[in-house]
Amino acid sequence: MATPTGERAAMLSKLGLDRQNGATLGRLLANGNVGQAEEGPDGRMRATIRIRPDELIWDPSVLVLPHGGDLDLELLNDDLNTHCALLPSNGDSQFIWLVNHSRGTASLNLDGPGYYWFGSPTGNDEGRGLTGAIVVLGEVPPEARLDRPAQPRP
Amino acid sequence: MAEYVDAGHAVDWASLSGVVGSAPPAVQNVTYERILRARSEPQNWLTYYGAYDGQRYSPLEQINTENVRRLSPAWVFQCGPAGLEAGASTYAFEAAPIVVDGVMYVTGWDGWVWALDARTGQELWRHKHATPFDTSLCCGNVNRGVAVAKGKVFMVSPNAHVLALDAVTGKSVWDKTNGDVRAGESATVAPLIVKNLVIVGSSGGEFGVRGHLDAFDLETGEHAWRTYTVPKPGEPGSETWPADGEAWARGGGNPWITCTYDPDLNLLYFGTGNPAPDFDGEVRPGDNLYTDSVIAVNPDNGEMRWHYQHNPHDLWDYDSISENILFDLDGRKLMGHFNKNGYAYVLDRTDGALVRVFPFVDRITWGEVDPNGKVTPKVYPEKEGDPVHFYPGPGGGKEWTHAAYSPKTQLFYVPVQDVGATATRRRREFKESIPYWGAGVAVDSENMAGSVSAFDPATGQEAWRWRNEVPMCASVLATGGDLVFAGEPSGEFNAFNARTGELLWQFQCGSGHHSSPTTYSVGGRQYVAVPSGWGGWIEGFAPGMLAGTRGAALFAFALPE
Numbered sequence: 257m258a259t260p261t262g263e264r265a266a267m268l269s270k271l272g273l274d275r276q277n278g279a280t281l282g283r284l285l286a287n288g289n290v291g292q293a294e295e296g297p298d299g300r301m302r303a304t305i306r307i308r309p310d311e312l313i314w315d316p317s318v319l320v321l322p323h324g325g326d327l328d329l330e331l332l333n334d335d336l337n338t339h340c341a342l343l344p345s346n347g348d349s350q351f352i353w354l355v356n357h358s359r360g361t362a363s364l365n366l367d368g369p370g371y372y373w374f375g376s377p378t379g380n381d382e383g384r385g386l387t388g389a390i391v392v393l394g395e396v397p398p399e400a401r402l403d404r405p406a407q408p409r410p
Numbered sequence: 411m412a413e414y415v416d417a418g419h420a421v422d423w424a425s426l427s428g429v430v431g432s433a434p435p436a437v438q439n440v441t442y443e444r445i446l447r448a449r450s451e452p453q454n455w456l457t458y459y460g461a462y463d464g465q466r467y468s469p470l471e472q473i474n475t476e477n478v479r480r481l482s483p484a485w486v487f488q489c490g491p492a493g494l495e496a497g498a499s500t501y502a503f504e505a506a507p508i509v510v511d512g513v514m515y516v517t518g519w520d521g522w523v524w525a526l527d528a529r530t531g532q533e534l535w536r537h538k539h540a541t542p543f544d545t546s547l548c549c550g551n552v553n554r555g556v557a558v559a560k561g562k563v564f565m566v567s568p569n570a571h572v573l574a575l576d577a578v579t580g581k582s583v584w585d586k587t588n589g590d591v592r593a594g595e596s597a598t599v600a601p602l603i604v605k606n607l608v609i610v611g612s613s614g615g616e617f618g619v620r621g622h623l624d625a626f627d628l629e630t631g632e633h634a635w636r637t638y639t640v641p642k643p644g645e646p647g648s649e650t651w652p653a654d655g656e657a658w659a660r661g662g663g664n665p666w667i668t669c670t671y672d673p674d675l676n677l678l679y680f681g682t683g684n685p686a687p688d689f690d691g692e693v694r695p696g697d698n699l700y701t702d703s704v705i706a707v708n709p710d711n712g713e714m715r716w717h718y719q720h721n722p723h724d725l726w727d728y729d730s731i732s733e734n735i736l737f738d739l740d741g742r743k744l745m746g747h748f749n750k751n752g753y754a755y756v757l758d759r760t761d762g763a764l765v766r767v768f769p770f771v772d773r774i775t776w777g778e779v780d781p782n783g784k785v786t787p788k789v790y791p792e793k794e795g796d797p798v799h800f801y802p803g804p805g806g807g808k809e810w811t812h813a814a815y816s817p818k819t820q821l822f823y824v825p826v827q828d829v830g831a832t833a834t835r836r837r838r839e840f841k842e843s844i845p846y847w848g849a850g851v852a853v854d855s856e857n858m859a860g861s862v863s864a865f866d867p868a869t870g871q872e873a874w875r876w877r878n879e880v881p882m883c884a885s886v887l888a889t890g891g892d893l894v895f896a897g898e899p900s901g902e903f904n905a906f907n908a909r910t911g912e913l914l915w916q917f918q919c920g921s922g923h924h925s926s927p928t929t930y931s932v933g934g935r936q937y938v939a940v941p942s943g944w945g946g947w948i949e950g951f952a953p954g955m956l957a958g959t960r961g962a963a964l965f966a967f968a969l970p971e
Contacts, residue, residue, distance in 0.1 A: 331417070331420075332414065333417070341420065342423065342492060342493050343420060344540040345540055346538075346539055346540050346582070346585075347422075347537060347538065347539075347581065347582060348422040348423050348424050348536070348537065348538050349422075349423040349492075349493070349538060349540075350420035350421065350422065350423065351420055351421055351422075351423045351426060352417055352418065352419070352420035352421070353417060354417050355415055355417065356415075357412060357414055357415060358414050358415035358416070358417040359414035359415070359416065359417060360416075360417030360418055360419065360420065361418075361419050361420065362419065362420035363419070363420070365540075366540055367540070367542075367569060367571065367587070368542065369542070369591060369592060370542020370543070370544050370545055370569065370591060371542055371543055371544055372540055372541075372542060372543060373493065373494040373543055374493075375493055375494070377492055377493060382493075382494075387494070389543075392542070395590075395592060396570075396587050396589070396590045396591060396592065397587050399587075399633065400570070400586075400587040400588055400589060400590055401590045401593070402590055402593055402595070402619060402620050402622075402659075403620070403638065403642070404620055404656070404659035404660075405656060405659060407593070407656075407659065407660070407840070407841075407842045408839075408840065408841050408842065409592075409841055409842045409843065410841045410842075410843070410844055
């Protein structure tokens with residue numbers, strides 16, 4: 257039986273799907289908080305993502321950008337274990353080690369629209385819950401759109 | 411609370427590898443004039459098909475019928491990914507490696523491109539265009555290769571960008587968006603350099619887009635022209651679409667394979683894809699120009715000069731995207747094309763006149779094409795909910811993987827797929843970005859066959875055939891050593907005698923072949939390079955091999971030193 261959206265959080269909690277070693281061994285992917293990047297006057301975006309103690313989840317685990325472009329990211333590891341981040345970016349993915357209680361930064365460039373996964377590629381951090389998504393909103397530039405009348409979308 | 415430890419700033423993933431970080435400036439002096447004469451420098455593979463004529467033939471003959479049995483791996487480049495990638499179960503290693511003066515440039519899937527030392531396989535640089543995980547990819551996360559010229563490497567990304575990279579560093583020079591991913595567009599084609607232009611085609615025909623080819627200034631990325639393959643109302647060809655409604659706007663026709671080019675006639679020859687929806691023709695009555703056609707296009711302005719439509723009002727997903735191979739016979743300028751519908755076409759490339767048409771696959775039940783090119787459909791999804799079975803299936807008697815032509819033997823060598831399918835028409839409403847097929851389709855996973863077949867274009871007669879139990883789904887390479895190379899879905903990479911079809915040599919690469927092998931030489935030693943990485947639209951062309959082992963390796967073979 258399907259669960260109405262409004263009851264989703266309660267159902268996840270009831271089933272133990274909102275924590276480590278509850279129903280699952282780890283944490284369902286991209287199932288945590290949703291956050292939005294801020295945009296500066298120059299169009300660059302910035303955001304902070306944390307790793308909460310013993311939760312093995314990015315917070316936010318879904319970061320939403322208003323459009324494609326450059327993102328300045330602050331990464332905080334508040335956990336008591338070492339993790340890392342492999343982040344999508346045009347040209348090459350960006351990597352950083354995040355030892356216990358550390359702060360780092362990353363500069364990303366993404367096109368969008370669409371979404372990209374990022375994760376902590378050590379041990380099975382990615383499977384335990386340290387897999388997050390960066391969502392880029394918006395449309396492609398007008399010159400890249402098809403010459404046709406507006407079409408229906410789902 | 412203790413202060414945070416300073417973790418610093420994130421670094422390029424490649425910096426934590428053995429990558430050199432730069433390549434010799436081999437591409438600096440690659441010009442249009444050099445590409446025009448590409449076959450005169452056989453040590454290099456300068457452009458997608460090896461030369462503008464699309465023959466996929468190299469005069470190199472160090473490796474030949476007498477010594478090929480001693481061919482061995484010289485090096486292997488492995489490129490398995492880290493992290494999640496789009497279409498994780500459908501990626502394939504499809505590219506044709508380009509080689510310039512000892513440096514190889516090859517794309518992978520998901521936005522990857524590498525520069526390698528063509529003698530040792532050492533990774534010189536890498537570039538990864540970040541690809542949205544949710545990009546619409548009808549037929550796998552794939553890319554077919556690069557173009558190179560004037561110090562730059564050109565490629566497309568799955569999310570429909572056209573990229574120019576510095577050939578020495580792999581860094582971005584320019585980046586243009588060339589398609590609408592929200593409409594279901596993507597890009598998979600290897601670009602072609604003609605004069606000062608980078609020429610590309612679009613992908614996305616299964617999502618009801620409107621196909622187009624585009625040209626960009628290779629230095630600046632400035633958009634030079636766009637030509638749509640489906641006309642708007644009032645344009646020539648629009649009379650082949652319904653006058654009412656917007657079938658034309660969703661009509662498909664994507665030219666998703668690299669064109670060939672005749673510099674004397676100054677014409678590009680693009681194959682175009684299926685109309686959309688693929689199997690429900692009732693919503694698009696008419697011939698549906700210029701889908702399933704070869705179109706001859708002026709590269710200077712994108713103007714269409716002539717067309718020949720192989721499959722008017724296609725009902726079987728029989729794209730005509732396959733290459734048009736240019737060759738001359740008895741003083742006549744011709745082109746050869748092996749269509750998904752199971753027929754081979756020889757056309758006069760000056761005006762598109764049909765010279766000869768003949769079947770190249772055993773089982774053809776969808777209909778027939780008479781010697782004048784007249785098409786008579788027999789079996790097709792006509793009634794809603796009524797399954798029909800036909801040969802070849804939508805993967806075609808031959809799909810995009812390329813044939814070769816040897817001017818030495820004057821034979822075509824064709825990778826043949828003999829597989830049927832059942833389609834059941836199911837009408838659906840069009841919605842942007844949602845697959846728009848108009849049928850449920852199941853391709854046969856049993857009772858399939860394949861071959862590498864040699865044909866004489868002067869007569870249409872089959873000269874020889876090497877039979878396989880499963881379809882042959884990789885491009886063929888012909889060489890001056892009287893050899894024909896072709897890989898199998900089960901991983902074997904084969905060398906055949908070009909005159910007899912005798913299997914002379916075989917190497918198991920560990921994963922199936924769905925790519926385009928090339929050949930080159932460095933320091934006087936000939937190599938044959940082949941990407942091995944089974945994947946793509948397997949359920950369309952060889953579903954009986956859907957669980958074939960995946961891989962991500964590029965092999966280079968040579969004779970022992």
